[in-house]
Amino acid sequence: MQIPYHQGEPKIFLELQAKNGVWIGFIAYVDSGASYSVFQPDIAKTLAIDLKAGKKTELTVGNGDKIVVYLHKINVKILDFAFTATIGFSPDLGIDTNLIGQKDFFEKFKICFNSKDKFLEITKL
DSSP states (O other): OEEEOBTTBOEEEEEEEOTTSOEEEEEEEEOTTOSSEEEOHHHHHHTTOOGGGSEEEEEEOTTSOEEEEEEEEEEEEETTEEEEEEEEEOTTOOSSSEEEOSTTTTTTEEEEEETTTTEEEEEEO
């Protein structure tokens, strides 16, 4: 399926399932260079997730700095396909967007970037 870039960037709409079972939609940047998906900490609050109850780890970001991330298993829905993924939440993210990384996403989807025509080609594997 072809998904047009959102505001000129490779961002997609996905849904995350809150603790009460409700699916809530978000936009996230598809980052093939990121090992893990990392979302803003306020999204954990929106999903009624205790941020610090997740597995604490450190990730190295693009400039070489390390940030603290709390990893959680979250139910995710993309293109009407639901699955469980490891999602990190970090107060240290340093950017105002959520990131989709390789873990659990690139294993379930083939994702091709077409930057010339500004769309992602996403195929369920």
